Amino acid sequence: MVFSSLFFTFAFLPLTVILYYLAAKHLRNVVLLTASLLFYAWGEPVYVLLMCGSIMINYWLGTLLRSDAASSRKRTLFLIISLVFNLGCLAYYKYFGMIISTIASIGSWHLNVGTPALPLGISFYTFQALSYVMDVYRGKIKPQKSLISFALYITMFPQLVAGPIVTYADIESQLADRSINFEEFYAGMQRFLCGLAKKVLLANPIGLLWSEVKAMPGAEISVLMAWAGVIAFALQIYFDFSGYSDMASGLGKMFGFYFKENFRYPYSSQSVSEFWRRWHISLGSWFKEYVYIPLGGSRVGKWKMIRNLLIVWFLTGLWHGASWNFVLWGLYFGILIIVEKLFLQKSMIRWPKAVRNLYVLLFVAIGWVFFEFTNLTDVLNFLLSMFGVGGNTLVGDQAVVKLKAYALLYIVCIIAASPWPKKLAVLLKGTHCNIYNLAVNVYYCILMFFSTAYMVGSTYNPFIYFRF
Template sequence: MVFSSLFFTFAFLPVTVILYYSLGKHFKNIVLLTASLFFYAWGEPVYVLLLCGSILINYCIGALLGRDDASRRNRKLLLIISLVFNVGCLAYFKYFGLIICTIADIGSWHLNVGIPTLPLGISFYTFQTLSYVIDVYRGKVKQQKSLILFALYSSMFPQVVAGPIVKYADIESQLADRRINFQGFYSGMRRFLCGLAKKVLLANNIGMLWSEVKAMPGTEISVLMAWAGIIAFTLQIYFDFSGYSDMAIGLGKMFGYRFKENFQYPYIAQSISEFWRRWHISFGSWFKEYVYISLGGNRVGTWKLIRNLFIVWFLTGLWHGASWNFVLWGLYFGTLLVIEKLFLQKSMAHWPKAVRHIYLLLFVVIGWVFFEFTNLTDMMSFLQTMFGIGGNALIDNQVIVKLKAYAALYIVCIIAASPWPKKRALLFKRNHGNIYRLAVTVYYCALMFFSTAYMVGSTYNPFIYFRF
């Protein structure tokens, strides 16, 4: 089940909201937990058992870690057991196929081994439960005594399958007691509608151009067409993922939760470092706290700093998918970050803002080529086309037709990916309060109408981050 579907929007969500608010306070968490397990089981009827097993095992480990009589040796052993179980499940279901295929390719063997299917959201809920166990081990939080509350934290449907990654420490106080009022519900509903519109009206439509370009034979793609296509994907993946995060944050508000922001206009950044402080913030925060700082962070010598960055970015790439192109993508950004930290950081401060912005966008767009092409040969061929190395035409009639057809959508997406609309809205609110309130009502009604119309009339509704 996805948020951008008619069943979720007009059946699952209304029923869940009605039950949640009509039953007493003591039943709210049970309603939300039941709805979350149903939501997950809708797409993964078998692997819901894996999710429940993960919840039960990590709950028991947390309970044992929180005991006053637990020795230091036993606590460390429990942490190791949790790491082996959680990382082991993730490695088996997500990377077993990659390992087998790599071994077969190296040895030129034919291995007839069954590859397990990837459970939905396993990367996200594994990181969440790990944050809980590690924080209990460190003494940062107390163990959760209620199995229902821990199960709710681990499986909450707004963010179980695609984030944002919610650390237990950030939501601990909200699990048992949270403020629920109409203002929060209304704010959450508006945020959900914004995310839904991002997903179905912007991401899906601009993504159709990239699907067309990617399906073309390499010899038929002009240089300008290659750039037009990958820029379309650059916009698609942002609106796809940030839209889903907006919907998750909005749904959380509707049920009284406050999740942290996951995107902060990453394409306005002026360095690679700043970009990654703005993109998938919850993911970057998790790796910084539990991997980078644990390795020593930047409070070490130059060589260890380089080592730490490459370890983090190797794992970052690997987390995104069981394919070597993701590892290459991670190491690509790791290399750029090392270059910035060691060589460019001081000199970049003197560059004109426009130059810094062009520098950022150029390397990010190239990075999405590494991300999108799982076949390394196709990847290199596309990069060659982008830079006019493959002998392809610079421009042709086909790309002119495409650019004319998608020109308005490009402009809307570029504007929507910046903070300009929000700033203009706030300025308008200060100067025309009454008209603003009416305009906002009309705006959200329009978003709902056009988003629903799209879901009714279109079958193109991919979600890029579901595969992770």
């Protein structure tokens, strides 16, 4: 089940909200947990058992890790068991096929081994479970006594299958007690509608252009068409994922939960390092807290800092998918960040802001090619097309036709991906409050109308991060 569907928007969500608000306060976690399990079972009826097993084992290990209940050696053993179990499940279900194919290619063998299907959201809920156990081990949090509350933390449907990755410390108090009022519920609805519109009115239409470009034979792609395509994908993946994060935050707020922001206008960044502080913030924060800092961070000398960054970015790439193109994509950004830290950091300050932003956009666009094509030959061929190395024409009639057809959508997407709409809204809010509130209500009604119309009339509704 996806958020950007008629069934979720007009059946599952309203029914869940009604039952949630009718329930007594002490039963609301039960209602939300039940809804979350049904939400997951709708798409993964078998793998809901795997998730339930993960909940039980991590809850049990968290209880055993209490600092006053076990010796240091036992606590370390329990932590190792948690790491082996959680990472082992992730490795088997997500990376088993990649491991087998890599071994087969190295040894030139033909291994006919079946690979398991990838459970939805396993990367997200596994990282949440790991952070919980590690934080209990470090004494940062106390173990959750209520199995219902812990299960809700792992399975909460607003952020179950696509994040943001929420650490237990962020919502510990909210699991026990949360205040709910109409203003916050309404704000949550607005945030959800904003995310829904991003997904179905911007990501999906601009993604159609990318799907057409990607399907074209390499010899027919002009340089202009290649760049138009990769820019379309850059916009698609941003509105796709940030839209889902907005919907998750909005849904969370409707039920009294507050999640940290996952995106902050990354395409307005002035460096690649800043881009990754603004893109998928919850994942970057997770790797920083649980991998980079424990390895020593940037305080262990230049060479160890380089090692730590390469490890983090290798794992970041691997987290995104069981394919070597994702590893290369992660290392590509790791190397860019290392170059910035060692050589460009001081000189970049003197560059004009527009130049810095263009520099970021150029290298991010190249990075999206590594991200999108799993076959490395396709990666190379498309990069050659982008820079006209393969004898491709510069412009081409087809590119002109496509750009004319998508020009307005490009403009809307580029403006929507910038912080200017939010700045304008803040400016207008301070002028005529009543008129502004009326305009906002009309605006969200329009978003709802057109989003619904799109969901009714279109069958193109992919979600890129479902495969992670």
